[in-house]
Structure formats: C-alpha cells, structure tokens
Amino acid sequence: MRIKKGDNIKMLSGKDRGKTGKVIRVDGKSGLLTVEGVNIFKKHARPRKQGEKGEIVSVTRPVKSGNAALVCPSCHKATRIGMRIEGDKKSRICKKCGATI
Numbered sequence: 001m002r003i004k005k006g007d008n009i010k011m012l013s014g015k016d017r018g019k020t021g022k023v024i025r026v027d028g029k030s031g032l033l034t035v036e037g038v039n040i041f042k043k044h045a046r047p048r049k050q051g052e053k054g055e056i057v058s059v060t061r062p063v064k065s066g067n068a069a070l071v072c073p074s075c076h077k078a079t080r081i082g083m084r085i086e087g088d089k090k091s092r093i094c095k096k097c098g099a100t101i
C-alpha cells in the first residue's frame with residue numbers, strides 16, 4: 001500500500017465520497033485505512049450499571065484503501081501515487097505535478 005499514516009486522503013466512493021481527512025491508522029494486510037472524520041458510525045452503548053445512562057458514541061471505522069486517493073501536499077489535488085527510484089532510494093511522487101511526497 002502506498003498510502004501512509006499521516007497522509008491526507010480524499011474519499012472517492014462510499015457514503016463519505018468527497019470527504020478528506022488524515023490517515024490515522026494503516027492496515028497493510030487487509031488494505032484498510034482509518035481516516036479522521038471519515039466513515040463515522042454511531043454506536044449506542046448500553047448502561048452498564050443501574051442508574052447509568054446509555055450513550056451514543058462515535059466510532060471511526062476503517063475504509064478500503066482502494067476507495068481513497070492521496071491528496072498531494074504540493075498541488076492539493078487527489079492523485080495517484082507514482083514511485084521514483086533513485087539508486088537504492090524509493091520515493092513517492094505525485095502523478096499530477098511530479099512533486100515528491
């Protein structure tokens with residue numbers, strides 16, 4: 001996966017299509033990203049003790065990385081990520097403006 005923790009992404013599909021957010025967790029094995037403010041579900045927590053109130057908590061669920069595109073920090077567009085290899089160094093580049101990410 002080419003998206004890393006701390007990247008800003010834009011959702012391309014799903015209920016949060018068009019939303020942008022910061023990646024807070026990457027799961028490379030399953031190809032899932034957890035993105036701040038994206039794919040939030042409300043969960044109703046039941047009261048555990050008597051006299052306690054039930055509450056609604058917001059849970060951020062991971063999204064498929066294929067539904068997200070990186071937002072280039074240089075041109076601020078949602079872009080695909082290219083790779084540039086210089087010697088034994090690999091760096092990510094923006095396919096739109098060519099900036100190193």
Ligand SMILES: [Zn+2]
Pocket residue numbers: 072073074075076077079094095096097098099
């Ligand atoms: Zn760019």
